[in-house]
Amino acid sequence: MSANFLVRIRAALLAILLTAAFVVPAQAGPFEDAVAKFANDDFSDTDEAIGAVATSGNPLAFPIISALQDGRLSADPDTKKVFVTGSDGKIIDAATGAAVDKLPDGAAAVRLNNRLRRTVEAALGGLTLLSPDPAKRIAAAQSVFKSHEENALAVIDGALAKETNKGAKAAFTEARAAILLYKADATEVEKLEAVAIVKAKGDQEAMALLTGLGSDVPPNVARAAASAIASIQSNLAMWSMVQNAWYGLSLGSVLLLAAIGLAITFGVMGVINMAHGEMVMLGAYTTFVVQEVIRTRYPGLFDYSLLIAVPLAFLVAGAIGVLIERGIIRFLYGRPLETLLATWGLSLVLQQAVRTMFGPTNREVGNPSWMSGAFELGQITITYNRLWILCFTLAVFVILLAMLRYTALGLEMRAVTQNRRMAASMGIATSRVDALTFGLGSGIAGIAGVALSQIDNVSPNLGQSYIIDSFMVVVFGGVGNLWGTLVGAFTLGIANKFLEPVAGAVLGKIAILVLIILFIQKRPRGLFALKGRAVEA
Amino acid sequence: MLTQLTHDITTMSRRRWLAATAGLVLGLATFSNAKAADDTIKVGVLHSLSGTMAISETTLKDTVLFLIDEQNKKGGVLGKKLEAVVVDPASNWPLFAEKARELITKDKVSVVFGCWTSVSRKSVLPVFKELNSILFYPVQYEGEESERNVFYTGAAPNQQAIPAVDYLMKDEKVKRWVLAGTDYVYPRTTNKILEAYLKSKGVKQEDIMINYTPFGHSDWQTIVADIKKFGSAGKKTAVVSTINGDANVPFYKELGNQGIKATDIPVVAFSVGEEELAGIDTKPLLGHLAAWNYFQSIKDPGNEKFIKAWQAYTKNPKRVTNDPMEAHVIGFEMWVKAVEKVKSTDADKVIDALPGIEAKNLTGGTSKMLPNHHITKPVFIGEIKANGQFDVVWKTPGLVAGDAWSKELEGSKDLIGDWVGKKCGNYNTKTNKCGGQGS
Numbered sequence: 001m002s003a004n005f006l007v008r009i010r011a012a013l014l015a016i017l018l019t020a021a022f023v024v025p026a027q028a029g030p031f032e033d034a035v036a037k038f039a040n041d042d043f044s045d046t047d048e049a050i051g052a053v054a055t056s057g058n059p060l061a062f063p064i065i066s067a068l069q070d071g072r073l074s075a076d077p078d079t080k081k082v083f084v085t086g087s088d089g090k091i092i093d094a095a096t097g098a099a100v101d102k103l104p105d106g107a108a109a110v111r112l113n114n115r116l117r118r119t120v121e122a123a124l125g126g127l128t129l130l131s132p133d134p135a136k137r138i139a140a141a142q143s144v145f146k147s148h149e150e151n152a153l154a155v156i157d158g159a160l161a162k163e164t165n166k167g168a169k170a171a172f173t174e175a176r177a178a179i180l181l182y183k184a185d186a187t188e189v190e191k192l193e194a195v196a197i198v199k200a201k202g203d204q205e206a207m208a209l210l211t212g213l214g215s216d217v218p219p220n221v222a223r224a225a226a227s228a229i230a231s232i233q234s235n236l237a238m239w240s241m242v243q244n245a246w247y248g249l250s251l252g253s254v255l256l257l258a259a260i261g262l263a264i265t266f267g268v269m270g271v272i273n274m275a276h277g278e279m280v281m282l283g284a285y286t287t288f289v290v291q292e293v294i295r296t297r298y299p300g301l302f303d304y305s306l307l308i309a310v311p312l313a314f315l316v317a318g319a320i321g322v323l324i325e326r327g328i329i330r331f332l333y334g335r336p337l338e339t340l341l342a343t344w345g346l347s348l349v350l351q352q353a354v355r356t357m358f359g360p361t362n363r364e365v366g367n368p369s370w371m372s373g374a375f376e377l378g379q380i381t382i383t384y385n386r387l388w389i390l391c392f393t394l395a396v397f398v399i400l401l402a403m404l405r406y407t408a409l410g411l412e413m414r415a416v417t418q419n420r421r422m423a424a425s426m427g428i429a430t431s432r433v434d435a436l437t438f439g440l441g442s443g444i445a446g447i448a449g450v451a452l453s454q455i456d457n458v459s460p461n462l463g464q465s466y467i468i469d470s471f472m473v474v475v476f477g478g479v480g481n482l483w484g485t486l487v488g489a490f491t492l493g494i495a496n497k498f499l500e501p502v503a504g505a506v507l508g509k510i511a512i513l514v515l516i517i518l519f520i521q522k523r524p525r526g527l528f529a530l531k532g533r534a535v536e537a
Numbered sequence: 538m539l540t541q542l543t544h545d546i547t548t549m550s551r552r553r554w555l556a557a558t559a560g561l562v563l564g565l566a567t568f569s570n571a572k573a574a575d576d577t578i579k580v581g582v583l584h585s586l587s588g589t590m591a592i593s594e595t596t597l598k599d600t601v602l603f604l605i606d607e608q609n610k611k612g613g614v615l616g617k618k619l620e621a622v623v624v625d626p627a628s629n630w631p632l633f634a635e636k637a638r639e640l641i642t643k644d645k646v647s648v649v650f651g652c653w654t655s656v657s658r659k660s661v662l663p664v665f666k667e668l669n670s671i672l673f674y675p676v677q678y679e680g681e682e683s684e685r686n687v688f689y690t691g692a693a694p695n696q697q698a699i700p701a702v703d704y705l706m707k708d709e710k711v712k713r714w715v716l717a718g719t720d721y722v723y724p725r726t727t728n729k730i731l732e733a734y735l736k737s738k739g740v741k742q743e744d745i746m747i748n749y750t751p752f753g754h755s756d757w758q759t760i761v762a763d764i765k766k767f768g769s770a771g772k773k774t775a776v777v778s779t780i781n782g783d784a785n786v787p788f789y790k791e792l793g794n795q796g797i798k799a800t801d802i803p804v805v806a807f808s809v810g811e812e813e814l815a816g817i818d819t820k821p822l823l824g825h826l827a828a829w830n831y832f833q834s835i836k837d838p839g840n841e842k843f844i845k846a847w848q849a850y851t852k853n854p855k856r857v858t859n860d861p862m863e864a865h866v867i868g869f870e871m872w873v874k875a876v877e878k879v880k881s882t883d884a885d886k887v888i889d890a891l892p893g894i895e896a897k898n899l900t901g902g903t904s905k906m907l908p909n910h911h912i913t914k915p916v917f918i919g920e921i922k923a924n925g926q927f928d929v930v931w932k933t934p935g936l937v938a939g940d941a942w943s944k945e946l947e948g949s950k951d952l953i954g955d956w957v958g959k960k961c962g963n964y965n966t967k968t969n970k971c972g973g974q975g976s
Contacts, residue, residue: 111930204766212771352587361592361596362786455755455787455790457787497758501759505751
């Protein structure tokens with residue numbers, strides 16, 4: 001009896017223990033507790049949860065943290081349940097990993113602020129250090145370099161030992177150096193080595209790391225760091241010259257693009273076209289319309305939207321240009337003052353028309369993936385959109401030049417502008433050529449609008465900001481000479497960008513204007529003055 | 538040259554002149570066609586509908602029309618219907634003064650809701666003083682002003698800029714500051730106040746970088762690279778942006794392209810709201826900040842009701858709301874309450890009645906008109922979300938009273954505006970005299 005009783009008691013205890021062993025962790029283990037904190041919608045709770053989940057070693061840690069970063073982690077504040085929506089749309093319960101059919105109604109994405117985003121980045125860096133993808137390992141090592149979190153040291157040492165990829169190995173070495181540099185109990189020798197490694201990295205991040213070093217380091221290390229900072233600085237100063245030159249080229253290409261159409265209408269035809277900027281704006285709005293149609297009907301084509309927009313913008317702006325020439329400007333040839341007033345009025349009409357049609361607010365024109373982002377060249381950042389615009393501008397310039405030189409229309413245009421009466425008596429329909437020339441200039445302005453929509457506001461005021469600059473470029477380069485426009489645009493761009501860091505954007509612009517005025521005093525016909533009879537005509 | 542010019546003009550075909558004049562007359566006629574009935578109270582709307590500022594001000598015109606519409610549905614004011622008189626000052630500052638005069642003397646409006654830029658406000662001030670009328674000004678501005686005829690429903694610097702800097706200092710532990718702005722009076726004064734404030738908090742001169750750019754600046758490469766360089770000094774850096782509306786899109790695009798993320802160098806903006814973000818792809822801007830007294834995303838029954846009614850009125854389910862709109866909502870309600878209180882639209886009576894009037898704001902609080910003609914407002918810091926809206930990450934515990942005169946600046950810290958007790962906009966509390974040193 002008593003033995004039986006004991007056995008029973010033992011069995012019962014065992015059962016309790018067993019259930020405890022199975023049930024308790026599933027309901028209230030530290031990992032599950034931490035995950036539930038995401039549901040509190042409180043930034044400091046979320047912070048604790050990230051730390052606890054990242055160090056838990058649980059296989060769900062990586063999916064949870066990366067979902068948090070992408071806004072795919074949602075929580076139900078009522079039941080305190082947290083869900084991960086995979087990038088494939090599958091939903092799992094974050095605490096258990098069990099699949100869930102759909103999110104509950106009350107669930108909302110877990111909110112982050114900047115401080116938490118930094119924590120998430122650092123945590124993800126720690127979690128992806130051992131990722132099989134070398135690119136991910138490099139990114140992780142770089143984020144450790146920035147955060148120089150001591151906990152990551154052991155993982156990095158382990159990873160470094162078996163790392164075979166050269167880039168990843170370098171990134172790991174740098175991350176390790178960053179940690180040692182800030183580790184309180186690292187030896188002086190280790191720290192000196194670390195300074196050397198960071199110095200070799202030599203970019204702005206390295207400098208930030210070294211300048212952030214407090215005063216509580218051994219004097220030898222402080223001295224090494226100071227000399228490393230000085231050498232990085234002088235290196236960066238040299239690169240900043242290269243950078244200014246690049247920015248100048250890029251600004252020059254934008255100026256050229258905006259001015260090239262004007263070089264035809266004003267430079268070649270002599271029409272002061274104040275509505276030129278509005279042609280640029282029409283091109284930008286054409287891009288907007290094209291993108292809208294693509295977004296609603298053919299989302300797959302989005303990356304090609306600009307390629308489609310270019311010919312359309314040319315046609316739209318060109319057609320409107322021909323209409324303007326036929327309707328207004330042809331009655332005003334030889335009367336520059338009236339042309340100026342008429343086209344200025346026209347520019348206001350066009351602006352207000354667009355404002356009525358599309359509304360006064362900015363319109364969103366997206367950047368295709370190949371135009372977003374940047375790459376590093378040495379110590380300078382080159383953004384893809386600027387690079388593409390530079391290439392595009394040069395292409396437009398070359399095509400235009402070839403057109404003027406090699407096609408029949410180009411020949412007729414040159415003939416008419418050089419000597420209208422002679423050309424007419426040779427059988428050229430001069431008024432038709434006038435219309436086409438004006439259309440060509442306007443069409444090119446439209447193309448410029450496509451490119452400018454990538455870097456500027458698409459609003460009814462877009463054109464206004466370019467009209468003065470365009471005239472400046474054409475006048476400076478020499479009226480009637482495409483090469484002059486090219487050289488003028490790049491000169492102004494580069495001069496502006498070398499002045500800007502010294503004088504500031506506002507003074508820089510004023511200085512450029514003053515310089516141009518002085519230059520025009522000396523050479524009224526611009527850089528590349530036309531010679532010969534055409535000048536007197 | 539001059540004779541040539543007049544000659545050109547006189548030879549211009551007479552017929553064309555006639556046609557132009559006819560068109561002008563026709564346009565004017567349709568404009569002033571609004572019938573002048575005595576049984577209505579007229580409300581002037583002085584917002585640019587063309588030119589550079591149309592981008593921001595058109596929405597405010599629609600807002601006032603919407604508010605008038607709603608009020609008329611409720612039966613109007615004092616048993617009379619409200620009637621809007623809309624004029625277009627075309628982003629042209631002298632024209633603002635002309636149009637204001639026209640509204641007050643010709644159309645005999647009882648109140649005007651209008652202006653955006655500080656220069657337009659300064660340009661209409663003498664008109665409102667001379668003709669003794671009322672202007673409600675809905676935009677955040679640089680302060681240093683308190684006029685009897687103007688009611689400032691937008692934020693003063695201590696209701697936007699200072700709390701934003703406090704937030705960055707405390708929550709983001711920012712140690713280095715870039716003050717970037719467009720080169721005109723609002724950014725210059727705000728940055729002066731901020732610089733004084735930062736220095737009073739122990740920030741050194743070398744940790745402050747101030748940068749101004751022209752209106753509509755579109756080439757931000759150099760400045761963004763400079764900010765990046767300034768931010769790599771090993772101290773947490775933030776940008777405080779007073780960059781004017783239009784230049785923001787290229788600025789943010791460049792930030793995104795050069796890979797400056799909000800986690801590295803956050804940008805807190807004072808002129809970027811829901812309307813401005815509508816023109817940008819906001820994914821690269823995730824986490825950058827804005828400081829306002831209202832965000833569309835704020836969960837409040839009053840706000841949700843307002844958004845719904847606004848979207849129905851504009852027949853656009855995606856139409857966004859923003860901070861200056863809320864300022865008009867508050868200002869309009871205050872005016873209606875003041876008129877009903879004194880049972881008259883007489884300017885003197887309404888001006889005296891307005892201080893102390895309270896109106897519900899759209900974020901769940903009650904704003905009050907203060908004796909200095911500014912109002913109390915809550916301050917919110919929002920982070921940009923991927924959908925172009927803001928996520929509120931911080932707010933002031935209560936409402937902040939607007940200071941007409943900044944406490945941070947030497948010239949203005951002793952001044953107060955008090956139109957109730959002292960009847961003075963720039964009363965010097967040290968010398969106890971009205972007309973102390975002003976702007």
